[in-house]
Structures are given as structure tokens and as C-alpha cells.
Amino acid sequence: MALAKDYDSVMGRSNEIMKKALGLDYNDFESGSIAFDYEGLMKATGYTLEEINKIQSRTDVGNTPLIELRNLTALSRKYAKPGYGARIFAKDEACNASGSFKARRAACACAHAKKLGYKGVIAATSGNYGAAVASQAAMQGLKCIIVQECYDSHGVGQPEIVEKARKCEAYGAEVIQLTVGPELFYTFLRVLEDTGYFNASLYSPFGIAGIETLGYEIAMQCREKVGKDPDLVVCTNAGGGMMTGTARGILKAGAVDTKMVAASIDLTGLSMASDKQFNLKSCTTGHTGFGVPYATDPDHSDVPRSAARPLRYMDRYVTVKQGEVMFMTEALANLEGIERGPAGNTALAAAFSLAQELPEDGVIVISETEYTGAGKHIQPQLSFARDNGIKIFFGDPSKEDKPGENIVLPANPGLIKCHDADLKHMRTSLIRKAAKNHNQPNPTAEDLQFLAEETKTDVAFVKEVLGL
Amino acid sequence: MAKKGDWVRIHSIVLKASQRTAKIPEDTQKCDLEMWTKGTLLDDAEIGDTVKVETAVGRIEEGTLIEVGPYYTHSYGKFVPEIIEIDKMLRKIMDGGDK
Numbered sequence: 348m349a350l351a352k353d354y355d356s357v358m359g360r361s362n363e364i365m366k367k368a369l370g371l372d373y374n375d376f377e378s379g380s381i382a383f384d385y386e387g388l389m390k391a392t393g394y395t396l397e398e399i400n401k402i403q404s405r406t407d408v409g410n411t412p413l414i415e416l417r418n419l420t421a422l423s424r425k426y427a428k429p430g431y432g433a434r435i436f437a438k439d440e441a442c443n444a445s446g447s448f449k450a451r452r453a454a455c456a457c458a459h460a461k462k463l464g465y466k467g468v469i470a471a472t473s474g475n476y477g478a479a480v481a482s483q484a485a486m487q488g489l490k491c492i493i494v495q496e497c498y499d500s501h502g503v504g505q506p507e508i509v510e511k512a513r514k515c516e517a518y519g520a521e522v523i524q525l526t527v528g529p530e531l532f533y534t535f536l537r538v539l540e541d542t543g544y545f546n547a548s549l550y551s552p553f554g555i556a557g558i559e560t561l562g563y564e565i566a567m568q569c570r571e572k573v574g575k576d577p578d579l580v581v582c583t584n585a586g587g588g589m590m591t592g593t594a595r596g597i598l599k600a601g602a603v604d605t606k607m608v609a610a611s612i613d614l615t616g617l618s619m620a621s622d623k624q625f626n627l628k629s630c631t632t633g634h635t636g637f638g639v640p641y642a643t644d645p646d647h648s649d650v651p652r653s654a655a656r657p658l659r660y661m662d663r664y665v666t667v668k669q670g671e672v673m674f675m676t677e678a679l680a681n682l683e684g685i686e687r688g689p690a691g692n693t694a695l696a697a698a699f700s701l702a703q704e705l706p707e708d709g710v711i712v713i714s715e716t717e718y719t720g721a722g723k724h725i726q727p728q729l730s731f732a733r734d735n736g737i738k739i740f741f742g743d744p745s746k747e748d749k750p751g752e753n754i755v756l757p758a759n760p761g762l763i764k765c766h767d768a769d770l771k772h773m774r775t776s777l778i779r780k781a782a783k784n785h786n787q788p789n790p791t792a793e794d795l796q797f798l799a800e801e802t803k804t805d806v807a808f809v810k811e812v813l814g815l
Numbered sequence: 816m817a818k819k820g821d822w823v824r825i826h827s828i829v830l831k832a833s834q835r836t837a838k839i840p841e842d843t844q845k846c847d848l849e850m851w852t853k854g855t856l857l858d859d860a861e862i863g864d865t866v867k868v869e870t871a872v873g874r875i876e877e878g879t880l881i882e883v884g885p886y887y888t889h890s891y892g893k894f895v896p897e898i899i900e901i902d903k904m905l906r907k908i909m910d911g912g913d914k
Contacts, residue, residue, distance in 0.1 A: 525851075
């Protein structure tokens with residue numbers, strides 16, 4: 348008998364569909380309470396760092412150059428006190444097949460799908476990950492479907508997302524495009540069930556394990572180039588995978604003193620599920636609209652338990668403004684002679700500001716660059732913003748920025764200032780949400796320890812938050 | 816008139832506005848959830864007809880025929896004078912001018 352395909356029926360079969368589409372039973376890692384065995388889940392990938400490196404080397408992924416941004420460092424020093432202004436380096440992830448670090452995640456997800464005998468892969472993503480999965484699927488002989496949230500109700504697409512659809516199609520994938528809304532998940536599940544393909548989720552342990560090589564390479568290349576570990580690694584933060592995987596790789600390389608900084612574009616006040624506000628944002632990822640909810644509630648993704656758990660690794664979380672990132676993107680092209688971004692340049696804008704806090708022998712690495720192209724470039728971004736009634740002017744972004752109303756380009760580079768987000772508040776929020784989501788007023792000792800690890804705090808902090 | 820075998824784009828309504836879940840903003844609640852995909856047309860049809868296509872992965876999907884020979888029009892956007900201003904500013908500072 349054919350299964351019912353209406354919304355409620357498909358959503359009701361969600362767990363069953365997921366289990367089949369991931370080849371992994373998440374129940375194996377559950378404690379029955381708040382805690383689950385995170386490291387057990389990560390080990391379930393069955394791949395060591397070495398094996399992942401092997402998979403990635405076969406598929407034109409990884410071992411990207413670490414480049415020193417000497418001119419941007421020099422520019423940053425003009426605004427630092429004497430003797431200050433750390434050296435800024437960028438991991439040139441645009442050199443990966445498909446043009447972003449997402450190829451690292453996709454390479455592992457596709458290799459795993461292939462190993463388990465799936466005929467194809469599906470991913471729900473409007474970002475670079477779609478292109479990465481499509482590229483890796485092409486390389487590894489799998490069929491590929493990408494499901495994108497792309498248009499508002501007038502059929503107007505975000506130029507960046509439209510470009511990514513083009514890229515996916517170039518690699519032979521089918522791209523299913525939708526209007527705004529979280530019910531994308533329904534279409535995603537329906538197609539997963541119909542095709543029997545693998546869910547190449549951004550948040551699977553295979554995907555996150557794929558990023559560990561990035562952190563490992565950063566530490567090794569830094570030692571080779573400057574003879575020490577980086578002081579700071581700055582990661583553009585959205586779903587939290589970059590922060591999680593990179594930090595895990597950094598730790599595996601033994602760089603225990605390196606501080607991990609997450610950076611997101613401040614889009615406070617804009618709703619991510621709003622049809623009207625969809626095209627009022629002038630960037631499509633690396634912003635607080637994804638960064639904050641995924642950090643504080645990682646398990647609301649497209650898998651039962653997300654392997655991306657950024658608060659476990661984050662030492663600081665800073666925000667920058669849209670105009671600062673766009674300015675930085677242009678500065679990177681003008682002063683360093685490389686056109687990259689826009690998304691990776693969120694971390695770069697933050698690094699430009701953070702460098703001024705450290706002495707000149709300090710080392711800051713931004714963990715990624717990404718490809719640029721039609722639609723995915725500051726000119727179409729700014730031009731699209733202006734067409735949507737967004738005011739663009741030079742000023743002080745820290746004081747004048749209003750997401751959805753304006754883009755304030757810094758009147759001089761000294762006005763590029765990242766701001767610390769309230770990490771304690773986010774940690775508190777994660778603990779409260781976890782207790783609430785599991786309807787668990789009396790957490791076990793295991794739960795308390797788990798929540799301490801989840802938030803890089805201690806049991807005393809968790810108890811205080813829960814009023815125990 | 817579109818011919819069987821043409822590469823086309825189709826559109827469909829996944830959920831009517833009235834069927835949408837409650838946990839979304841009011842403005843989104845008022846909109847249908849719409850879907851687009853592309854594929855090879857399985858039978859001759861006119862724009863606006865309900866048709867079946869075979870997609871790039873070989874799936875059969877049904878929807879309204881909206882475009883034959885679909886192509887991309889996204890671009891590098893229109894001229895944005897502020898970008899020239901950024902370039903000038905950076906050149907001046909790096910040449911040893913004012914901060």
C-alpha cells in the first residue's frame with residue numbers, strides 16, 4: 348500500500364525516514380534523559396583523522412594554503428596602539444573543489460553514503476554546502492538532490508542562493524527550490540523517503556568529522572610558518588559546524604592554548620522565517636539569525652542529534668555588522684589581490700578588529716575563505732540591498748547599523764569593531780532549553796556533567812542556572 | 816507550445832497558506848509554500864498546463880509548466896558608487912595618507 352504523502356503523515360514518519368536515510372540509529376547514544384554520548388556519536392563515524400585525510404585527498408579537498416594577509420595586517424596596525432596588531436592569516440578554503448570548506452563535510456558524507464550502498468545523496472541547504480555535496484556526488488558517482496529555501500512569495504530570489512543553485516546544477520544535481528519557511532523539512536523528508544537516498548546532513552558526525560582536518564592543518568601550517576600555534580582562530584559561525592570541527596582538529600593537533608572565537612554578522616531583529624524580511628538581509632549565512640539559535644539549541648537541525656555543538660568549544664563569540672564585512676571583502680581584493688567571500692569575510696572583519704587587541708607577534712587565523720561569483724559578491728549584494736530599499740552610506744557601523752534598514756560602511760577602517768556577544772547568556776540559554784526540551788526538572792548527575800561539557804563550564808555553573 | 820523532451824521549469828504549491836504550521840511569522844503564514852524544480856518534459860504541453868517531468872536524478876515530478884529552456888539571470892549587480900569610494904580610501908591610507 349502506498350504511504351500517505353500529506354504533511355502530517357510524512358512528518359509523523361520523520362524518525363523512521365531519518366534512521367533509514369542516515370544508516371545510523373541515534374537511539375544507541377541516548378541516555379533517556381538530557382545527556383547523550385556525544386563522543387560515542389562522533390566515534391560512530393568509524394573514521395580516524397588519517398582516514399578522513401585519505402578520503403579528502405582523493406577528492407580534491409583539504410591541504411589548502413595558509414596565506415598571510417600582510418597588507419591587511421599593516422592596515423590594522425594603523426589603528427592599534429604602538430606594538431600592537433597581530434599577524435592575520437587566512438586558510439584559503441576557496442581552493443577546495445566547489446570553492447568552500449564545505450567540501451570537507453561533503454567528501455566524508457558522500458564517501459560514507461557510497462560505502463553504505465546508497466544510490467544518491469540529499470541535502471537541505473541554501474549555502475555552499477549544496478555545491479559541495481553536488482560536487483562530491485559527481486566525483487564519487489552518486490546522484491544528488493539539493494533542497495533550497497530560495498525565494499520570497501513574489502518569487503524574488505536571494506542572488507547568493509540563486510548562484511548556489513546554478514553551481515549545484517553545473518555539477519549535475521537536481522535543485523528543488525522553495526519559498527520561505529521551516530516546512531522545507533517536509534519536502535526534504537518526502538523526497539528522502541521517495542528516493543531512499545542518504546541524508547547528507549550538515550550536522551551528521553561524518554560531516555563534522557570532515558572539518559577536523561581543517562583545524563589540524565591550521566595548527567600544523569602555523570607551526571611550520573611562524574613556529575607556534577595560533578593565538579586565536581576565528582570562525583564564521585552559522586550552524587556551528589565550522590567552530591566544532593575546527594576546534595576538534597586544533598585539539599587533536601595538541602594546540603591546547605589556541606583560543607576559539609566565533610564571529611557572526613549581527614542581524615538582531617530580523618526574523619529568519621519571515622517572508623517580508625527574507626530579502627531585507629543582505630547576507631545569507633554567517634549571521635546571528637542562524638548562529639545564536641544553533642549554538643543555544645543545536646538539536647533543532649535535520650538530524651535527531653547534531654554533531655555541531657559550538658558552545659562546547661567557543662572561548663568568545665563576537666559580532667560584526669554587514670557593512671563591515673562588505674568593506675573587508677573589498678579590502679581583501681584591493682589590498683591582498685584575492686577576491687573571496689563574502690561569507691568567510693565575517694571572520695576576517697572580526698579578525699581585523701581582534702588583531703588590534705594583541706601584540707604584533709600575535710597570530711590570528713581565519714578558518715576559511717570561499718569562492719566568489721555572480722550574485723555572490725559585494726556588488727550584487729549591495730545593489731540588491733538598494734533595490735530592496737536598504738539605505739547604504741558611510742558612517743560608524745557600531746552606532747548606526749540597523750539590520751533590514753541600512754548597511755553602514757565604515758567611514759574609515761578604524762571603525763571596524765567587533766563586539767562581544769554575551770556568551771554566559773548563551774550558555775545559560777542552552778542549559779535551560781535542554782532541560783525544557785527533555786522535560787527534565789530533575790537532571791541526573793550524568794546530565795549535569797553533560798551540560799557542563801556542552802557549555803564549556805562546570806557542574807556548579809549548570810546547577811546555578813537550573814536553581815539546584 | 817512545449818515539446819516532449821524539452822528542458823523545462825515547473826512550479827507547484829506544497830502547502831496552501833491555510834495548511835501551514837503555526838510556528839511561523841504572520842506574514843509567512845499568509846503565503847503558500849511554493850516549490851520549483853526542473854526536468855525533461857514527458858509530454859507536449861502549453862505554458863500553464865499541469866505536466867510531468869523527469870528531473871536530473873530521474874525522479875518524476877508534477878507541476879505547472881512555467882518556463883521552457885530556463886536560464887539564470889543573476890549577475891554582478893548594478894554600479895555601486897560606494898565600492899569605488901572604498902577603493903580610493905584604501906589606496907590613500909596605504910599610500911601613507913590620512914588614517
